[in-house]
Amino acid sequence: MSSIIQLLPDHVANQIAAGEVVQRPASVVKELLENSVDAGSTEIKLIVKDAGKTLIQVIDNGRGMSVTDARMCFERHATSKIRFAEDLFSLHTKGFRGEALASIAAIAHVELKTRQEQDELGTHLVIEGSKFTSQDVAVLPKGTSFAVKNLFFNIPARRNFLKSDMVEFRHIIDEFERVALAHHNISFVLYHNGSEMFNLPSSNQRQRIVNIFGGRTNEKLVPVKESTEIVEIQGFVCKPEFAKKNRGEQFFFVNNRFIKSGYLHHAVMAAYEGLLKDGCQPGYFIYLDVPPNTIDINIHPTKTEIKFDDEHALYAILRSAIKHSLGQFNVAPVLDFERDANLDTPYSYEHKEAVVPAVEVDRNFNPFADEKPARAASAASSFTAAPAFRREKASSWESLYTGIAPAADEIAEMNFESEEVTGSLFNEAEVEQAVYKTYQIHKKYIVSPIKSGMVIIDQKRAHQRILYEQFLTNITIHHASSQQLLFPLVLYYNQSELDLLREMRQALENTGFVFAEFNLDHIVVSGLPVNVAESEVSILLEELINDLQQEVPDSSFSQTDSIAKSMARSLAVKTGTLLTDKEQEAMVNALFACKEPDVSPFNKPTFITVSVEDLDKRFAI
Template identity: 40%
Template sequence: MSNIIKILPDNLANKIAAGEVVQRPESAVKELLENAIDADATTIELMIKRAGKALIQVCDNGVGMSEADVVLSIQKHATSKISSVEDLEAIRTLGFRGEALSSMAAVSQLEIRTERKHDEIGTLLRIDESGNVIKEKGSFPKGTCVSLKNLFYNVPARRNFLKTDATELKHIIDTFNKISLSHSNIHFKFFNDDELVFDYAAGTLEERIASVFADNMIEALIPVQEKTEFMNISGFIGKPSLLRKSKSEQYLFLNNRFVISKQINHAVFSAYANFLEKGDYPFFILFLEIDPHRIDINVHPSKLEVRFDNEKDIYSFILAVVKKSLGLYDLVPNMNFGETQVSTEKLRQNIFSETEKRDFSDRPVTSGKSSLTRTSFSDKEIDLLFHSLPEINPSPSFVTPHDPFQENEEQKTPVREIKSTHAETEEFPFIIQLHNKYILAQIRSGLMIIDQ
């Protein structure tokens, strides 16, 4: 019997491989935006037509490519981002597989215009319908513009499986928002069918959150920040009044890359256990920074999945940090009478956002039990705290939160707010539990003592 195995022709192999990288317009948008970020762009413009089915174009003001590089860029396994196995074990860029442009070139009519900062002339590279590469020289804006026309024009099966324009557009917007949240230092613009729909100026994470969600969204969030030797975590978690009915607003960024991790989502979910009812999900935007040697992002061509070498530690760490942040919110702001209330009407909802128009206000929440994680403190810390206290003056500054339904309860557990004029108190630990009986909490206007 004759042999039956043969090597597939390049164009067929490329289409098969492209299927994993470019599943729908949204995945092409992701790859192009990530390339622009890796190129150190400070402004990135996304333009789509017919929900990406007719056109996806990303223009950046990044480093650009030389003529030789742009020709190579559309080849399989062509990358400037890694060159050795050691590099693969410590990925610091969003791309590294060297396959996104070649995959997109296999399933669309691709065109790249690029010019480096110090070059006098740039390059235009085009692939025609017969797969021929056409190259021209020309004067272009500095940076790179990649256009994909008629995505999947040569893969009818894939094209037929695309969803309605509304659904594909929604996926593109989700990805655009995720990526723009991960890089608030970059100015992002989004044109949909020639209309500028999002224009996010470069700024802080807080400003980006306001642009993406709502002007006063930040008031519905609790800041999270913890640094350790092996990982840092920062960002925001939703106050318990911002619980969601789906998991779609859980933003996890690992070394500034949007990733999906069931374990981490579960850790955050568990930290909220006391606040959740069936079907509730917490909102969060969390940034983890971990030594790239300790993670593996090369799990799938989409680069969304990740493996950690110390998953259990990361789980416990995130659980503890989120619990602590929730505990601080649960104890402190509810007693902090200067807090401004956020009315639902004040919220400007992003027209495309899935964010439900719910009450983001800082409503009091009772958790049942305290979520404190830090229970032991050094003698020095306790000394410092007590030496910083002014004399207790029970009458004028003795404040009991007034709640007509809680009168009796409050008499049993008085809450004292002691005015402190000492600026140094800013630097002391936020919450201390003593003898399993007293909780000392630093609040904006001084110190709060709770007799448990």
């Protein structure tokens, strides 16, 4: 019997490895940026076109590579970061597996330009699907330029699985921010489709955070610092009043490497216990420095998860450090045993009576009198007692109306309509139906009787359906009304959030929003939809931005649908809200006036029907 196991060709093996390393354009961005950081660069430039599908180029001024290294870097398991297995437990660099460049070259057109400082000429390589097509000597600046074009050109199935440009670019920005936050001493620039999105000069940690997330971020930050034998902690946490519904601005860095850790996140949430509203998440930028031999990085393909030797101690230290910082900067209440001695009252004052202040009044002062007589009278009787004021009795008010008797011909007869009921506006069946009432159960469900039994409505889902169809109609027909604000609202956002709002500006204005200004770091809202309260605007736009960042479809109709769904979910009446009888009746009528009243915008049932027969069966037991 012949053998059935065989070795895969290199190009097939590289494509399979690429499925683990390169999941989307953001994966390429992460690998190339980390290589530039490891090369000792002080300036890194990222150029992206069409959310990375057409071009991803990283240019740095690092050490560069020799001719041999330039070819070797595309081989599988070729790396300059480690030599022995023991090196995995003393890592001080980013990439170390040696699979990234080989995987990228297997599924894209790659152009590499590199030169070392001591060399006069550099190397120019072109690779298409793991095949070297050209190698030339060229005059190049010091450093490396790595261009990845036409990603997944030979794997169309993977390319079809990519999301919209907005979503893919959001992932690229996430990777860019993570690397930029971890290395504040390096200058970063990001261009997308020819437009400069970020220009981050070399700075300190706090300034780097402010440059990325906007100028108003500075007032949110509370510094955290702790040094122990196990870990050295530094960074910032955000004040509780700036907590958001989504988990956007939350970053953990271990030895300047971004990680995700639910365990450490729980430690942060424990430090904020009692300070946050329900469902809110605090922002934080925590930098942990631990000995390399106490962590294991190589447990996840993307290296975003780390195994710690002593997680329990790390948890306790992180929680206490954040709690201490919140108390130190008067964010959280603390016990203060120090008192100001100046506020103490001497014991000798215990039985002492309070001194009543003497008040002198000039009772002859008249502001309406002539100036000279007033002064004379005031001088003659300065601070002398005067008789009490007397109010003259007014004349009888009846005398004001004498001689105004009405003429006889001006008095008209007033005929009153008979109150006798001659008929009914409704027939008996309609009157019987009108006396039916709706009832609210547990501030969650509305029960309304119908001919065949009763209908039980979920008030939250029903209101979502009502608002969804209203917003969808307003956006498409452009006739929404607005309420103008006396004092316009100024809301601050970072660059990516502002770009998203600009993209959705027309659709938002069709729902009733009025935007007076769109500036570099904030917007000015001067008008709101009729059913949106001023206090809800910030929360509504934050949730809308979060929803759109997670999934923005390509077509304009789908974008409109996403906006209508997000706004309906944010503004719908919540479970636990008490509704009046009129509100219940209005909701029932509005629900059954919808085009699809039986499901919410998220395809969940809005009501169920219980027939009289079903009730009879239950009682027949």
